[in-house]
Amino acid sequence: MIIEIEIETDGLGFSYDSRTPALEDVTFEVTARRIGIVGQNGSGKTTLLSIFMGFLKPDKGEVMINGLVPFKERDKLLKMFAPAFEKGHLPYGMKVRELVTLIGEIVGDEKDVEDLAGELGLLSFKDKKVYELSSGQGQLLWIFNALADRNRVPVLDEPFVHLDIHAYKRVARVLKERFDSYILTSHIPEDVELLTESVIVLEDGRVWWHGSLPEVESTYEVFVPAGAKVGLPKVLADFGNVVVCECPEELLESLMRDGSILGYKRAGVRLLYAKIRS
Amino acid sequence: MLRYVVRMYLKEIFTGSTYWIILGVLLWSEYFAASQFKGELALVEMLQFIAIPVYIFLVSTVFFTEDKVLTFELVMFRDWSTVAVGRLLSLFLSLTPFTVATVLIVGHYHAGTFMVPISVAVLLYSTTIILSTVIGGGSKLYVLSMGLLFMLPFSSLVLIQNQASLGNPVHGAMGYLTYLFAPVYGSYAVSSRILLVDSNLANWIVFGLSVFLGIGYPFIFKRREVHPGN
Numbered sequence: 001m002i003i004e005i006e007i008e009t010d011g012l013g014f015s016y017d018s019r020t021p022a023l024e025d026v027t028f029e030v031t032a033r034r035i036g037i038v039g040q041n042g043s044g045k046t047t048l049l050s051i052f053m054g055f056l057k058p059d060k061g062e063v064m065i066n067g068l069v070p071f072k073e074r075d076k077l078l079k080m081f082a083p084a085f086e087k088g089h090l091p092y093g094m095k096v097r098e099l100v101t102l103i104g105e106i107v108g109d110e111k112d113v114e115d116l117a118g119e120l121g122l123l124s125f126k127d128k129k130v131y132e133l134s135s136g137q138g139q140l141l142w143i144f145n146a147l148a149d150r151n152r153v154p155v156l157d158e159p160f161v162h163l164d165i166h167a168y169k170r171v172a173r174v175l176k177e178r179f180d181s182y183i184l185t186s187h188i189p190e191d192v193e194l195l196t197e198s199v200i201v202l203e204d205g206r207v208w209w210h211g212s213l214p215e216v217e218s219t220y221e222v223f224v225p226a227g228a229k230v231g232l233p234k235v236l237a238d239f240g241n242v243v244v245c246e247c248p249e250e251l252l253e254s255l256m257r258d259g260s261i262l263g264y265k266r267a268g269v270r271l272l273y274a275k276i277r278s
Numbered sequence: 279m280l281r282y283v284v285r286m287y288l289k290e291i292f293t294g295s296t297y298w299i300i301l302g303v304l305l306w307s308e309y310f311a312a313s314q315f316k317g318e319l320a321l322v323e324m325l326q327f328i329a330i331p332v333y334i335f336l337v338s339t340v341f342f343t344e345d346k347v348l349t350f351e352l353v354m355f356r357d358w359s360t361v362a363v364g365r366l367l368s369l370f371l372s373l374t375p376f377t378v379a380t381v382l383i384v385g386h387y388h389a390g391t392f393m394v395p396i397s398v399a400v401l402l403y404s405t406t407i408i409l410s411t412v413i414g415g416g417s418k419l420y421v422l423s424m425g426l427l428f429m430l431p432f433s434s435l436v437l438i439q440n441q442a443s444l445g446n447p448v449h450g451a452m453g454y455l456t457y458l459f460a461p462v463y464g465s466y467a468v469s470s471r472i473l474l475v476d477s478n479l480a481n482w483i484v485f486g487l488s489v490f491l492g493i494g495y496p497f498i499f500k501r502r503e504v505h506p507g508n
Binding site for chain 1: 279282285290343347349352353355506
């Protein structure tokens with residue numbers, strides 16, 4: 001299903017305890033098909049998604065998604081969007097295959113839903129009871145629930161956190177192949193860089209930046225071996241194994257050839273993080 | 279969509295062996311209390327303080343889900359009202375085996391004196407518990423439901439008995455309130471003249487309040503905030 005997701009917020013504020021703001025004066029407008037929300041732990045990503053999906057009522061400000069006011073029109077919103085939040089233990093005694101069948105019946109296309117379960121790797125543990133699933137398997141089930149209906153836009157909160165590399169690949173592939181529109185949050189820059197086209201950067205409950213990722217010439221994220229000291233010019237930020245620097249590509253090529261660095265890529269979200277830190 | 283919601287919840291309630299074991303133990307205990315003891319007090323206490331609260335607690339825990347899990351169900355069934363009505367309907371349907379069996383046991387041994395109080399008590403406790411789930415799941419809900427199901431009826435018993443021992447039967451508004459907390463024991467207390475209320479009116483009040491809570495639940499559920507981050 002191809003739809004443009006239109007999000008409009010104006011002065012949005014929310015607090016869980018009426019003292020510490022979880023979101024403060026969040027104002028932006030985004031129209032895109034694949035939207036990424038990125039931010040460090042505790043930056044307000046889940047809270048923002050919860051408000052977008054009508055689960056929480058903002059204390060202040062306004063929000064509208066595709067013409068709907070989320071908290072007031074939460075039923076309409078659930079028919080258009082399918083959110084999955086970061087893994088919570090599902091307590092159901094039914095088996096995974098029974099849940100897959102149930103969701104297939106609800107969606108009205110059992111074959112397609114069963115195929116999706118296969119593509120995501122759910123069928124390898126279909127005879128396990130839901131409450132017995134590991135955290136990664138449980139996470140897959142949450143994602144499956146959000147992706148089961150092609151007619152709804154998936155909204156995934158930190159979908160890759162508990163997944164191994166193989167499950168990560170399967171989910172990313174299914175997301176790209178089956179859906180033209182989705183919203184994704186992550187604290188991992190690569191997730192949003194690879195899968196989304198429009199990015200919102202949250203920091204301490206505020207929107208720090210939003211738009212398409214800038215392609216800044218000669219600014220790179222350089223991947224260095226653990227513990228290695230690499231002499232890079234104009235280092236903008238050091239994230240441990242990833243260093244953001246302004247340097248010529250030729251230098252990076254030569255460092256890679258002699259094994260001093262593992263690789264490099266044009267700076268994206270980490271450059272924004274670097275600017276936040278500075 | 280409602281049938282899928284009800285089917286899922288009923289399956290969750292009825293498929294576990296724990297449910298059938300506890301149901302069996304409770305019904306056996308009721309039968310034992312009704313057939314082996316003289317008078318009605320043993321059966322009344324068994325019903326009011328053990329069988330009814332334990333059973334309602336047993337079937338309600340399916341709905342004691344954390345907010346995050348509730349979002350899973352809302353996304354799956356894609357409709358707030360349907361999930362609320364489905365939860366309520368599933369709870370009522372899950373009460374049927376216990377209520378029918380209990381009413382039959384009690385009717386057989388005590389000529390139906392307690393059939394109405396048992397029915398309204400089950401209705402009141404179940405609607406109260408389902409309504410309390412809107413505060414969210416987890417330990418706070420377990421503590422609250424323990425208080426509602428076990429401690430309130432017991433406080434009613436203590437109040438009625440203490441006052442009776444002082445020669446002051448409980449009456450008036452306080453009498454109806456104590457009846458509300460423990461309708462089965464209240465009914466027994468009325469017949470023993472230690473609680474001076476009109477039991478018909480008291481049963482109607484309990485029934486009316488249950489209907490009010492039951493109707494109110496979907497409305498409150500639809501307007502409640504859900505915290506997926508919790």
